[in-house]
Amino acid sequence: MVEIEAVLDEEGVLRACRASGHALSGVAGADIVCAAISVLLRTILNTLSNREGIKVRSGAPEKGKLWLEADYEEAGKGFLYASGEFLINGVASVAKEYPQNCKLIIKNIDS
Numbered sequence: 001m002v003e004i005e006a007v008l009d010e011e012g013v014l015r016a017c018r019a020s021g022h023a024l025s026g027v028a029g030a031d032i033v034c035a036a037i038s039v040l041l042r043t044i045l046n047t048l049s050n051r052e053g054i055k056v057r058s059g060a061p062e063k064g065k066l067w068l069e070a071d072y073e074e075a076g077k078g079f080l081y082a083s084g085e086f087l088i089n090g091v092a093s094v095a096k097e098y099p100q101n102c103k104l105i106i107k108n109i110d111s
Helices: 032-049 074-097
Strands: 002-008 014-021 054-059 065-072 102-108
Touching: 002 032, 002 074, 014 032, 014 074, 032 054, 032 065, 032 074, 054 074, 065 074, 074 102
Parallel strands: 002 102
Antiparallel strands: 002 014, 014 065, 054 065
C-alpha cells in the first residue's frame, strides 16, 4: 500500500507531504494507482519549485519514497494553499477508488 501524509499548518496551508510504499495494484510499470499518485506528486513538486514566494525542499531517497517540505512568504501563501487542496483532493479521489492500495493521512501542525 502507498501511504501519503499531508501536513497542513493552522491555516490549512500545505507544509509537507510524504509518500511511501508501493500500491501493488498492478505489475511494475503498469500500476494505475502508482501512476496516478506519481503524477500528482511530481506535478505539485515541479509547480511549487518554480513559484515565487514558495521555497521547497524535497527528496526521493529510494524507490517508493518521496518527501517535500514547503515554506512560504505572504505572496506565495494563496497559491500554496490552493496547490495543497488540489493535491489532497486528487490523492483522496485515488484512495477512495482504491482503498486497498492507497491511504491518505492528513495531519495538522499546531501554531
